[in-house]
Amino acid sequence: MSININIQNLSKSFGETIALKEISLDIKPNELFGFIGPDGSGKTTLFRILTSLLLPDSGTATVDGLDAVTDYKKIRKLTGYMPGRFSLYSDLSVEENLNFYASIFNTSLEENYDLIKDIYSRIEPFKKRRVSALSGGMKQKLALSCALIHKPKLLILDEPTTGVDAVSRKEFWELLKNMQEKNITILVSTPYMDEASLCDRIALMQNGNMLAVNRPQQIIDQYERQLFEVKTENMHPLVSDLEKYNREALVYRFGEYVHVSTYNGDEREYVFALQGYLTGKGYDQVIIQKKIPVIEDCFLALMDKSQTL
Amino acid sequence: MRTIIFIIRKEFTQIFRDKLMVRIIFLIPIFQLLILAYAVTFEIKNVRFVTVDHDRSTLSGKLINKFNGSAFFQYYGNAENYEEAVQLLTRNKADQILMIEPDFGKKMNTEKRGKVQVVTNAINGNAASLMSAYATSIINDFNREIIVEQNPTGFSGFPIDIKPRFWYNPEMDYITFMVPGILVLLVTIIGMFLGGMNLVKEKEIGTIEQINVTPIKKFQFIAGKLIPFWIIANIDFAIGLVVAKFVFNIPIVGSLPLLFFVVSVYLVVILSFGLFISTVTNTIQQMMFITWFFVMVFILMSGLFTPIESMPQWAQIIDYFNPVAYFVKINRMIMLKGSGFFDIQKEFWILTAYGVVMLIFSTQRYRKTA
Numbered sequence: 151m152s153i154n155i156n157i158q159n160l161s162k163s164f165g166e167t168i169a170l171k172e173i174s175l176d177i178k179p180n181e182l183f184g185f186i187g188p189d190g191s192g193k194t195t196l197f198r199i200l201t202s203l204l205l206p207d208s209g210t211a212t213v214d215g216l217d218a219v220t221d222y223k224k225i226r227k228l229t230g231y232m233p234g235r236f237s238l239y240s241d242l243s244v245e246e247n248l249n250f251y252a253s254i255f256n257t258s259l260e261e262n263y264d265l266i267k268d269i270y271s272r273i274e275p276f277k278k279r280r281v282s283a284l285s286g287g288m289k290q291k292l293a294l295s296c297a298l299i300h301k302p303k304l305l306i307l308d309e310p311t312t313g314v315d316a317v318s319r320k321e322f323w324e325l326l327k328n329m330q331e332k333n334i335t336i337l338v339s340t341p342y343m344d345e346a347s348l349c350d351r352i353a354l355m356q357n358g359n360m361l362a363v364n365r366p367q368q369i370i371d372q373y374e375r376q377l378f379e380v381k382t383e384n385m386h387p388l389v390s391d392l393e394k395y396n397r398e399a400l401v402y403r404f405g406e407y408v409h410v411s412t413y414n415g416d417e418r419e420y421v422f423a424l425q426g427y428l429t430g431k432g433y434d435q436v437i438i439q440k441k442i443p444v445i446e447d448c449f450l451a452l453m454d455k456s457q458t459l
Numbered sequence: 460m461r462t463i464i465f466i467i468r469k470e471f472t473q474i475f476r477d478k479l480m481v482r483i484i485f486l487i488p489i490f491q492l493l494i495l496a497y498a499v500t501f502e503i504k505n506v507r508f509v510t511v512d513h514d515r516s517t518l519s520g521k522l523i524n525k526f527n528g529s530a531f532f533q534y535y536g537n538a539e540n541y542e543e544a545v546q547l548l549t550r551n552k553a554d555q556i557l558m559i560e561p562d563f564g565k566k567m568n569t570e571k572r573g574k575v576q577v578v579t580n581a582i583n584g585n586a587a588s589l590m591s592a593y594a595t596s597i598i599n600d601f602n603r604e605i606i607v608e609q610n611p612t613g614f615s616g617f618p619i620d621i622k623p624r625f626w627y628n629p630e631m632d633y634i635t636f637m638v639p640g641i642l643v644l645l646v647t648i649i650g651m652f653l654g655g656m657n658l659v660k661e662k663e664i665g666t667i668e669q670i671n672v673t674p675i676k677k678f679q680f681i682a683g684k685l686i687p688f689w690i691i692a693n694i695d696f697a698i699g700l701v702v703a704k705f706v707f708n709i710p711i712v713g714s715l716p717l718l719f720f721v722v723s724v725y726l727v728v729i730l731s732f733g734l735f736i737s738t739v740t741n742t743i744q745q746m747m748f749i750t751w752f753f754v755m756v757f758i759l760m761s762g763l764f765t766p767i768e769s770m771p772q773w774a775q776i777i778d779y780f781n782p783v784a785y786f787v788k789i790n791r792m793i794m795l796k797g798s799g800f801f802d803i804q805k806e807f808w809i810l811t812a813y814g815v816v817m818l819i820f821s822t823q824r825y826r827k828t829a
Contacts, residue, residue, distance in 0.1 A: 201672050226674050237669035241476050242469070253465040254673050296669070 152180040152333045153214035153228065153303045155200065160209035162195050169195040171358040172209065177337065177351075182330050185339040186346045186445065187355030193339035194234055195358075197308050200337070201231045213304060227255075230302035232293045234309045234339075240282035244273055244292055247281060248299060255300035266295045268328055287318035294325070305329060307338045311345065323348045343446035354449050361452040369448050375400075376417060379407035379441045380424070383434040395427050400454050409441065411451055462675060466683025470657070474687065484653070488645045488695045492702050495641045496634050499764070503589045509535045509553040511544045516564030522575070525601050526557065531593050548580050555579050555590055567605065627795045638709050639794040640763040642699045643787050646692045650726050651754050652747070654688040655733030658825075659746040662737075681822045685730045692726050693719070703794075712797030721789050721803070724810050728782045731817035738824040757783040785810050 155177040162170040170192045177183050185193045198204035199211055202222035211218040213225050238247045245259075248270075252258050263270070269291050273284075281289065290310060297305060307326075311319045323345065330336055338349070346352045347366045354361040354369070362369055382388055388408050392401045400411040412420070421438045428436045443451075475481055508526060512519050527534045535553045538544035547553040556578040560566075567573040577594045581587035661667040670680065696719070703709040711718075733750055740746040760767070760774060761783035767775060778784045785806040792798035800807070 203668070203671055223674065226672055229672065231669070231672040233665065233668045235665045235668070237665045237667075239469075239473065239666055240664075241473050246469075246472060250465065250469050251669075251673070254462055254675055256461075 152335045154179045154335070155214075155304070155337075156210075156212045157196075158210050160196070160199065160211055161207045162192075162199065162204065163207055168358050170199075170206075173358075173360055174209075175353065175360065175363060177335065180330065180333055180335055182326060182336045182338070182348075182350045184346055184349030184352040185337065185355055186341075186343060186352050186449065187339075188341055190357075191355040192358040193355055194308055197231070197306050197337065197339065200225075201229055201306055202226060227300070228303045230297035230300065230305045232297040232305075232307045232310055234312065236289055236293060238281055238289075238293060238296060241280060243278050243280050244284070245277040247292065248295060251296045252299045257300055259299070262299055262301050265301055265332065266298050269298070269325055270295045286314055287321075290314055290318070290322065291325075294322075298329070303334060305334050305336045307336070309339055309341065311340055311342060319345070343444065343449060346445040352445070354445075354452060356449075356453050356456065359456065361449070361456055366445060369445065370443055373443045373448055373451065375411045375413055375451055376420070377441045377443045377447055378410045378412075378421065378424075379404070379437075379439050380410055380428075381407050381435075381437040382428060388433070391428070391431055392424075395424065400450060402450060404446070407441075409447060411443075411447060411454075462679045463682050463686070466675070466679065467686050470683060470687040474691075484649070484691055485695065485698070488649070488699055489702055491645055492638070492641055492699055493706070495644075496638050496707055499633075499637050499641070503586055503593070504531060505533045506531050506555055506590050506593065507533050507535045507553045508555040508557055508594075509544050509547050510537045511539075511541055511556060511558040512537050513561040514559045514563035516562075518564035518567055518573075519559045522559065522598075522601055523557070525597055526594075529593070529597060531590075532597075545578075548578070551580075553580075555594060557594070571609075634707050635709055635795065636791075637763075638703045638707050639790045640761075640787050642696065642703065643761070643783060643790050644758055644763065645699055646696050646722065646726060647729055647758065647783055647786075648754065649692045649695055650688065650729035651733040651750050653691070653733070654684050654730045655735075655737035655746055655750060656743060657688070658684050658734055659737040659740055659743050663742050677822050677825050681731075681734060681818075681825060684734060685727070688730055689723070689726050692730075693722060696722050709794065711794050713793035714797075714799070717800060718790070718793050721786070721793070721807060721810070724807070724814055725782065725786045725789075727814040728810055728817055731814065731821045732782070735817055735821035735824060738821055738826075757781050760784065761787045763787050782810060782813055785813075 155175075157173055157175040157177075160170055160173045161168075173192075173196065185196065187193055195204065199206050200213060200218055202218055202225055205219060214228060216224050216228075218225060239250075242250070248259055252262070273288050273291050273295070276284065276288065281292065284292065294307070294310065297307070311322055314322065319342075326336055326338065327348075340346075349366060351363065351365050352369065353363045362372075364372070380388065380392065385403075385408070389401050389403060392399070392408060392410055396410070396412055398413060400409075402409055410424075417440060421440075424438055425436055441447075474484075510523050512523065523534070526532045532555075535547065538547060538556075541556075541558060544553070544556045544558070548556060556576075558576040558578070560574045560576075563573040563575070575598065577591060577598075579587045579591045579594070661670065700711065700715075700718075704711055732753070736749050736753070737746045740749060760770070760778055760781055762778075763783075767778055767784060770778070789798075789803045789806050789810075792803055796802075
C-alpha cells in the first residue's frame with residue numbers, strides 16, 4: 151500500500167525570510183505530485199521538512215500518519231530522497247555508491263534489483279566508473295537509483311531535471327511514471343512549467359504560498375482571463391507599447407510571441423482595437439491570435455492576482 | 460555495528476583512492492620527524508664572540524685562547540674599543556663581547572684581582588642565559604687555573620666539587636628529549652585535522668544531505684569518521700617509533716603495549732576534538748582555521764618546547780585543559796624513564812575523561828537536521 155501525506159498550516163522562516171507561509175495540503179496515495187515554482191518559492195524547504203532535515207516553525211506534516219518531527223526515524227526508512235544538489239560520493243564508483251547506500255539501509259543491490267532495473271540498467275555498463283566522470287544525465291539516474299535502493303514507499307525528488315538536457319528530461323519523466331506504477335507516491339519539484347502537465351496534480355508555488363493546487367488541466371480550465379498572442383515585425387518595443395495600451399493587462403514575452411492576458415470582454419472587438427493601435431504605432435505584419443493558456447500563463451496570472459490582492 | 464563497518468569501509472576506499480593523500484598521511488610524519496628532530500634544539504653552538512682587549516698581555520691572550528678553544532665559541536676578532544664592539548653586536552656580526560681592562564695582567568700579579576666584562580645579546584633570552592653561563596664557566600675555570608698556578612702548594616681545590624650527572628638522558632642529548640615530543644606533535648596534527656576535515660568536507664560538497672536522510676545514527680556516523688583515522692594515526696605512531704628507535708637511537712625504555720594503549724586513548728581525545736570543531740563549522744576553511752588555532756596553542760603550551768613549570772600560573776591553569784600537555788608528559792615518561800601505568804595514571808585518567816567528554820560533545824553536536 152502506498153502512502154499519503156498530510157500537511158497542515160506548515161510555516162518556516164529563516165530570519166526575516168519567510169520560506170513557507172501556512173501551507174496546507176493533502177497528497178493522495180500513489181499520486182505523482184508536482185511542485186511548480188521559481189527558485190526561492192519554498193519547494194526545497196517543504197521537501198526538507200518532509201524528509202526530516204529541517205524542523206518547521208509551526209504546523210504539522212505527516213507521512214503515512216507519521217509525524218515528520220517526532221516519528222522521523224520511521225519516515226527515513228519509508229522515504230527515498232534525491233536532493234537538488236548532487237550528493238553522492240564523486241570519488242567512489244557507480245557500483246560503490248549504490249552498494250554503500252544499500253548497505254546502510256540493510257539491504258543489497260541484488261535484493262532490490264527489480265525495482266531499479268529500469269533505471270540502473272542504463273548506467274550499469276559504467277558501474278566501475280567513478281561518479282566524477284559521469285555525465286549529468288547519468289549522475290541523475292544514479293541518484294535516483296540510490297534513492298530507490300531501499301524500496302521506499304515515498305519518493306521525494308528536488309528539481310531532478312534541473313541542468314539536464316531535453317532528451318534525458320523526457321526519459322526521466324517516463325521513468326517516474328513507471329515508478330508510480332510500482333505503488334510509490336512521488337513528490338517532484340521543478341522550475342520547468344512544461345513538466346507540470348506530466349503530473350497527476352500540481353501545486354503552483356510562489357514566495358512560500360501555494361497559488362493553486364489542482365490537476366494541470368483544471369488549472370488551465372480555471373483560467374479567468376482571455377489570452378492573446380501577438381507577433382509583429384519589430385518585437386523590441388512591443389512589450390512596453392502593449393503595456394501602455396492596456397494597463398490592467400499582463401504582458402510578457404513567450405517564445406517568439408508576446409502574450410497579452412486581459413479581462414477584456416469581447417474577443418473580436420479587442421483584437422480589432424489592438425490591431426488599430428499597433429498599426430497606428432507603425433508596426434508591420436501584426437498578428438494577433440486567441441491563445442489557449444498553458445501552465446506558465448496560469449502561473450503568471452495567479453501570481454499577478456496574488457500581488458494585486 | 461554492521462552500519463559502522465560499512466561506513467568505515469567506505470571511508471577507507473575513499474582515503475586510499477586519493478593517492479596524494481595516502482602519501483601525505485604516511486610520508487609527512489617521517490619527514491617531520493627527520494627534520495624537526497635535528498632542527499629543534501636549544502643547544503648553542505658557534506657563539507661568535509668579539510674581544511676588546513685593552514691589556515694585550517700574555518694573561519689576557521690566555522683568557523681569549525681559552526674561549527677560543529671551547530667548542531661553543533667562535534672568535535670573531537678584536538675590536539679597538541667598546542663602541543666598535545657594540546656596533547658588531549648591533550649589526551648581528553657577533554653575539555657576545557668580552558672586554559678586558561687595561562693592565563689586567565699586571566693587576567692580577569700585583570693586586571691579585573682583575574676585571575673583565577661580558578656583554579651578551581639577549582634578544583633570545585634562553586640563548587642569552589646559556590651563552591652567559593658558558594662564558595662564566597670558562598672564566599671560572601680560568602680563575603681556578605691562576606689560583607693553582609700562583610699557589611701550587613697552598614691550594615688544594617674547592618671544598619665542594621660539583622660534578623652533575625643527568626638521569627634518563629645522561630648525555631643531555633636534545634634529540635633524545637625532543638623526539639618523543641615530536642611524535643606527539645605528529646599524531647596530534649593527524650588526529651586533529653584528518654577526521655574533522657573529512658566530516659566537514661561532506662558538509663561542504665553536500666554529500667551529508669544524502670547521508671542525513673538515511674537511518675544512520677549519530678554515533679554510527681561519528682564512529683565511522685573516527686575509527687579510520689584512529690587506525691591511521693596509530694600506524695603513523697608506530698612508524699614514528701621505528702624511526703625514533705633506528706634512526707635516532709632513542710632508547711625506548713618503557714613498555715610498548717602501555718605506550719600504544721595511551722596513544723589509543725589520546726587519539727580518541729583529539730579526533731573527537733577535531734570532529735567537534737567540524738560539527739560546528741560548515742566549510743573546510745572555517746574548520747581548518749579554528750583547528751589550527753587550537754593546535755598551535757595546545758602544542759606551544761604543551762611543554763614540548765618550553766617547560767610548563769616555568770609558565771605563569773594562569774597558563775598552567777589553562778594547561779589543565781590541554782590534552783597535548785598530558786600526552787607529551789606521559790610519552791616522555793614512558794619512553795625515556797620507563798614509567799609504568801602506576802606512574803602515569805593521573806594523566807591517563809584525565810585523558811580518558813577528556814576523551815569521553817569530547818566524544819559525547821561531538822556526537823551531540825552533530826545534527827542530522829539543519
